[in-house]
Amino acid sequence: MSRIGRIFLTGLLAALPLLLTIFIVAWLLSLLNQYLGPSSGFGRILASLGLGGGPSELASYLIGLGLIGAAIYALGLVVHSRLGAWGAALFERLIRRVPLISSVYDLSSRFVSIVDTKNGDSVKGMSPAWCYFGGKPGAAVLALLPSKTPVRLGGEDYLAVLIPSAPVPIGGALVYVPAAWVEPAEGGIDELMSVYVSMGITPPGQAPT
Structure with missing residues (x-):
């Protein structure tokens, strides 16, 4: 991977806990959409004021997308610098003082520690696997x-x-299944995450036969 790619990836991993936190909070707030959304009285007032978009909507979107990409790259540069560790510690101390947000951010940080391949301790002993519910042939889950280490039940x-x-x-589920149902899968955690993030568009590795 090129230096630019490494810096961008570093910035993305650094921003991911906050981005996931924003995503989850936004999802919770979307429950109020029926009261404040476009079809509500408040939304119709905004539309009447001309704030619902226009011919430059695509250009505004592209500009915003470019700004986000530039911000992620800049964050990667900061993380690579000497200020990275100090800034991250200060930010975490501040955000963990917010009651609800701190819990969501902590969960997001744990997830990022799993997908961050630079942190060898967090992924030590973890590997992708195929789980065949009911045994082969049966429904397969990556x-x-x-x-x-098995557990005797x-x-x-x-x-x-x-x-x-x-x-x-x-999120997801932790399930204890018979050891005979589980077989190793090809690839690493990055490949497993890409399958789920793409909602199956990215094909998984070949299961052992």
């Missing part, structure tokens, strides 16, 4: 295997698998 070996949600794999 999951994350936190540990290969009812005299049988069970493995814990993490099944992310799509398209934002910040």
